[in-house]
Amino acid sequence: MSNPDEANLLSKYASEAFAGLVAPVLDGLEISTLPAVDLPVKEDVLVRMERELKTALAKPASERRWVMVIDLRKCVGCTSCTVACIAENKLPPGVVYRPVLVEEIGTYPNTAMKFLPRPCMQCDKPPCTEVCPVNATYKNEEGVVVIDYDQCIGCRSCIAACPYGARSFDFGGTYLQNTPDNLDFMLGQSGADGYERLADFEYSEPRVRQGQNSPVGNARKCHFCLHRLAEGMLPACTTTCIGRATYFGDANDPGSLVSELISGNNVTRLKEELGTEPRVYYLV
Amino acid sequence: MLKKVIYALGAIALLFGLWGFYERLAFGEEYVSYGSAVVWGLWVAVYFLFGGIAIGSFLVASLEYLFGIEAFQGYGKPALWTSLVTLAVAMMSVGFDLGHMERIWKAFLQPNFNSGVVADVWSYTIFGVLTLIALILAVRQPKNAALKIVMGLGFVVALFAAGSPGKFLGDNATRLYWHAALLPMQFVFMALLTGAAMTLAVQAFVSPREGTKQASSILSLASVVLLVISLYFVWAYFSQSLYGNIPSLKDSINELIRGQYAWLFWGVEILIGAIVPLLVLIQPKLAQNQLWAGLMGLFILIGNGVARYLIIVPGLNVTVLNNIETAYQGPGLTLSYSPSPVEWAVAAGALGIVILALLLGADFLPLYSKKSEA
Amino acid sequence: MTDKTIPTKSLSRRDFLKVSGASGATAALLGNLPSAFKKVQKTIAAAGEGNFFEAKPENIIYGVCLQCNTQCTIKGKIQDGVLVKVDGNPYSPNNMLPPVDYGTPLADAALLDGKLCPKGQATIQTQYDPYRLVKVLKRAGKRGENKWQVISFDQAINEIVNGGKLFSSIGEDRVVPGFKDVLVAKEAKVISALAADAAAVVSKKMTLDDFKSKHASDLDLLIDPDHPDLGVKNNQFIFQAGRIEPGRNNYAQRFTLNSCGSINWYDHTTICEQSHHIAYTYATAQYSGGKWAPGPNNMKPDILNAEFVIIWGTSPFEANFGPTIMSETITKSLTERNFHFAVVDPRLSKTAAKGWWIPVQPMGDLPLAMGLIRWILENKRYDVTFLSNANKGAALAHGEKSWTNSSWLVKVDPSTGSGQAGHAGALLHGSQLGLVTSQTTTDASGNSVTTWLATNGTTYNLDPFVVLVNGTPTLFDPADDKNPVSGDLLVNTTLQGIAVKSGLQVLLDEASVNSIDDWAKMAGVDTNTLVKLADEYTSHGKKAGVEFYRGAVQHTNGYYTGQALITLNLLVGNLDWKGGLSAGGGAWNAIGNKDKPFDLGGDHPGKIGAFGIKMTREGVAYEKTTLFQDYPAQRPFYPYTSNVYQEVIPAAYAQYPYPAKILWLHMGTPALAAPAGAEQIKMLTDTDKFPLFIADDIVIAETSMYADYLFPDLTYVERWAFLGSPPPDPTKNIRVRQPIAAPIPEIVTVDGEPMPVSMESIMIAIGKALSLPGIGKGGFDKHGDFNRPEDYYLRGIANIAFGDKADGSDAVPDADDSEVAVFQTARAFLPKAVFDAAKWQSAAGDSMWRKVIYVMNRGGRFESFSKAYTGNFLGHPYGKQMNLFVEPVATGKDSITGKFFSGTAHFEPIHNSTGTLVDDKDMPFHLITYKEVTGGQSRTISNYWTQGGMGIVPTNYVKMNPDDAMGLGIHDGDTVQLFSRTNSDGILDLGNGQRESVQGKVKLTQTIRPGVIMVSWSYGHWAYGARDVTIDNQIVRGDPRRAVGLCSNPVLLLDEGTKTTCLTDPIGGSASFYDTKVKVQKV
């Protein structure tokens, strides 16, 4: 990055993902125009979303419309959502459902940094499903794009087809492979690897990742934590979000927080022009 | 002597391949270098190459059985055998590329016909079955109405199958490098080209025989024409993309023209794979010389293999979302790809199988009339 | 317990049906059997199937994180006995804004996960690190050679207690002293008599000869009878902790100070942010009984209600106190109401990315602050009423909760004498103007009481302070809430021949030594920016504040910088206001006292009061020791601070003030974490200077690898502690750390009690081996025995559950039967050596047991968030005095230069202890360091999800601005080596011939000020699983993923005076992290 072209490169890479999302912090002081109100701190929004989740779950699945809303003004780029998701789903190395994209823009001292968490968009018109030769991935009745691990043949067509890079392939590795084992004075690999060896609960199917058994050899992706939703729990990335930038709920419920949020005029979706109709909305 | 050397080469390649097969079967895809960003690599290139050869070879056979062209008398059976062998190896290579190859039956019994992969698998499978039937019929009774019908059906399926990989890549509408209607067509012409080239190579190195000067000329001429068309495709494709000025697409093309793949593109695909064969094969003397023509056939095949590789990989090693590849790091998440040892081994194994099967076929199967055998 | 978790190895039929559901079952079958041309679509489990372990309270135990020192409350989720997931605790304000009601049923809380930062999430990989130690190791090669032998816990305890020729088998003939040889003074009475008379010798009330003859029979207990104030030989045992958390530090202090009788107990705060703490403790010090008692050490603007905050040298989104609790207060305020903020930092931190970035020059913080102060004072933009309030009465009269000493008069040394011309030293008292006279009487209970009588008849129970009220000297008692006194703010006059100034005047004079332009230039910002910042800061009334942490204070002038930044808060009078400066909500008292179920400090029969001068000469003025001769002292004294971590080992090595015998390093790594700490490696390998070196650690780490005996320890999810509210929390709370994972270290038997090896069990074992007071039977006097760690901690939890009211009216409810059942079931996977319900109950006491369960079931005790604010004020206001002028500092002297320190914020350039300036003009780059949100000190390289060679931040870099790199021909990805004046070879010497260069890969970035380079922390490991070690002749390979990146500390500057310790703030004690300039060379 040492040549002057880099500035151009930077602006070039101030990419479609961020087009229009760049808040005007570049020039020094930005005085808030927001009102001087006392913040409502009577109840954490998680509690509200949890309540709304219960209401949604009481309806037939097909009448819910799960959406996720990510407020980029509030995202602090902490990657807690990334890690929470990995832990929740016991993801192996190389499989990541919700990376947070960091972008540096501008030249000193007019430098900005933007953060973009990227779960699966659960597109209403998903380019990833029709390419699947065996119908292993499809939109389920609540509109979440799921993968049937027992059906998937691991051809990776869906990965190539996703415009958001939201799918990754499970090649079978573990984080602790090649660490020392069978030592009586140290814990060793087999004492330590429970967090990646015990059953995970994706799609509410307890599944032990072993040898070449699924989900090894499968495409994997964010599933809006269906297994948590099934229990009345919000997605792991949503609960853990320290900027409280991630919201989740039923957009078919007009009173829900997510409905409120996506009715504002600061809503955008990634690669809107593709017409994939993402169910992940960004606030800017 | 030459044959022994080729046998030995085939055996060595297969031996290396056996290690690769073992690794792949025992450890799955843990030790491959393609991943979640570059989802397909060498094995898919091998699949495309051999699949194309299979189709091209079938079309060569159709010159004898379907179109009854005199000059190609005796070319039918070896060409069908070549087609069968290369198709099998192509299928093996793409099978290894699947995370769960044991579930491949699902693609037949629970298929999604909207999927390019299904179109591909089905057309290749039907094509393979037809080729097998044709070969059996041809061996039993070369002059047969049934053979003609089968060859006729096969011809149609083959053309469809030939373009299918191009289609299934092109289905990825967000990957502009692939999403060009030109791509399936390009694959069809590639198949034809490799069919001709393979026949030249086979006749030179596997079953040198007499009285084929005319066929050699025709095949050489066909190669020349197809090479020119291929070059035109490349030009049309590149110039459109570059003039179109969409950065993500330009990036892919630039990787070829002046980036990490420049040596492969200019050196192998263009120079060895096209310019040299063109210069040689337009000279009738050399074109009629089996060895020269066979060598050029090999060059074309190598160039075409690289061309397939350079269609697959650059289409994948561009970011779909900026900065995504640095957001989380782990195996398979990088955009840089070069085949791992296991991948090379499997590819070598595929090559070894093809070489040995062709040689063994020539030596032990009734593919050639007695007199024409070397 | 039966239905606790889903079976993991195989799916039972029942589970299968349950999982797949009725329609799902068919679909699943379709997935397994060929069924032509069927669209195969599985349905997922319906809601409320209840199969998911995370949803059940029986699989949940609440604990406390310690990936960083914020120590957030966490919710641990256990699957098949393994802690597989950690989330935020919904009961706690750390993780929810606001938390759910404390009474919320456990089952409801189970479904609600609170927020947590990525390191907290990665707890799992710290806990289940394959390199975690299980057994006790004894050195089997040279120190640091990493050859070890496994020995039993009993053997280890026996050897360290009794000493002897412990290493003769590897050819070391020396006799190693054991604890029994060092802890020679045992009688509390004898020791306190020695202490009292040593103090008398110091204050010259007793001669040394008299002392010696009076204590002739006990002189051999002393380190040096000629310097009795050094204390007893027990002080030659040093307990040096890195991170040691509340609760655990009380436990370790009880052992070190009061069972062993050694004064040498340390934690690591000076390499952390001590000058920030010290600036606050003196700014909050209260005057009573003629002395200043230090106050709370950490305050923060109430961001949730502020309008403008300057975040100075800290990054709440990444570090500070810390991401989990602070981030949302900022993001919420930023997007939902009129809040904005500036960030003063040479790098564009993630926090700065959302605010107004002011890329200050690394040595420029103090100039910038002084410039702001000057502008505010000159433009009268300070809160006159607030600052004029001289006592509580005035504060109350003007609608304030607290007040300052800005208007109090200070005596100024006109010229000669012992002082410095113009030095503002002691505060003026009424008696000095002859306005009061003292009289001593005896009260009813026979104590003598002194009062001061003014001419107008008022009596004071202190010698009153003086302000001018409209020019008239006026006396007052600061705590007097009846008689408001507001003083003139800017005073510079002479009263009865005494030159005096008001505190604010002293400040103004200090701020006026440079013009605003000059201050700005020194800060590396333009004047406009400085003025704009000052203007903005003072445009929001009391709803503005300055938040600062390490970046501002880890400089040699850190204390003054801290003081200047606190002063900026005082100038806008924001203290205790909603949206202003907050001391936090406070905590329930766990340690206890006479009015609580337990008194963990007081219940200690035979308790020794340790005495003496600490190895680091901290907390004592040079002049008040028998070591005083003249300036300079041999090594610096640190009268105002404590825990001068970087100096412990170098001082012991220099044997000044005395030699050490036993060093116990607990959860610390000075060689890696301290600036120029690698210098300590050659000291630690010297067996003469450190005859016995023991350590406890969870792995073989960078400093513990030099130990003679290395004990495994429990991690923060396996052990106990109780921690008060973090300052960003406006409500009262206390967090309870308890075992939420089964222990990895081996379980041993200590005097018949099974327990995992840990710091706690080592202390119990040593205590029992030597019959130290306060351990074992009757260890807590009538409150029971001290045989197990829980005997301490559970009693602390009982105190929490009991509450702070003597009558018990503040107690939590009893856990009902179902809660008791959940409590037991959730812990059934813990070995009996950890969880033994009967033993726990008997430790806590039957009457408190169910209340203890109630608290533990919620991970602590949390006040309702409705108590956070009262009207326009914080719900827990500080409500006391703050000092703009700090008298104790103003009257003290630097032990090296002999110069007075300043009472107000004051510009002091970066300097060596000798007073010489640090500037290194030939070194082109200023080197700084910072924390990634994914890095937890040196403790998270095992976290492969986030840090270890892969994941989110796989490695670190030498980050520099492309402009700087271009000049040097350096490109992205090049490897460069760093060199400084005192590490001119750019080398890290690990001893035993192992030398590495201090080098790393370059990453170019526009996010840094040109001329500054930065290296993030938490990488560059040379141990911690990064290095091969040999144990019992077996080679354990290091993991290359852990060796990535670099640590820049080895090139940080050594002090010219001590030559063995880094640059240090003489007042706050902070180690300098950001004052080193370096050369960068491509390799």
Ligand SMILES: Nc1nc2c(c(=O)[nH]1)N[C@H]1C(S)=C(S)[C@@H](COP(=O)(O)OP(=O)(O)OC[C@H]3O[C@@H](n4cnc5c(=O)[nH]c(N)nc54)[C@H](O)[C@@H]3O)O[C@H]1N2
């Ligand atoms: N992620 C994470 N968080 C933590 C911890 C952790 O280990 N990891 N540990 C906890 C502990 S113990 C502590 S002490 C706190 C520390 O919390 P912070 O003080 O917020 O953290 P640091 O990154 O150490 O702070 C240094 C900041 O100062 C900036 N800086 C460097 N030099 C200068 C300078 O000269 N002037 C100014 N103004 N700024 C400068 C750096 O760029 C960086 O942003 O974090 C706590 N939280």
Ligand SMILES: Nc1nc2c(c(=O)[nH]1)N[C@H]1C(S)=C(S)[C@@H](COP(=O)(O)OP(=O)(O)OC[C@H]3O[C@@H](n4cnc5c(=O)[nH]c(N)nc54)[C@H](O)[C@@H]3O)O[C@H]1N2
């Ligand atoms: N370059 C650079 N250096 C820094 C900083 C920086 O920002 N940049 N930050 C500084 C700050 S703020 C601080 S507070 C210090 C921290 O410095 P230290 O307190 O010295 O170091 P830590 O990394 O907290 O802990 C060190 C040791 O504890 C061990 N350990 C980990 N967990 C446990 C446990 O549960 N029990 C026991 N017994 N041992 C355990 C580790 O193996 C390691 O050896 O570092 C400072 N150093």
Ligand code: SF4
């Ligand atoms: S984001 Fe990608 S994976 Fe997700 S639904 Fe859309 S296309 Fe499919």
Ligand code: SF4
């Ligand atoms: S990888 Fe699996 S889910 Fe994706 S397209 Fe292939 S079979 Fe379908």
Ligand code: SF4
């Ligand atoms: S919704 Fe669940 S699966 Fe998707 S990113 Fe969030 S945590 Fe991961």
Ligand code: SF4
């Ligand atoms: S957890 Fe929230 S704040 Fe942190 S990166 Fe994810 S979305 Fe952003």
Ligand code: SF4
């Ligand atoms: S801020 Fe993060 S690492 Fe620090 S204690 Fe809280 S959860 Fe743990």
Ligand SMILES: [Mo]
């Ligand atoms: Mo710290």
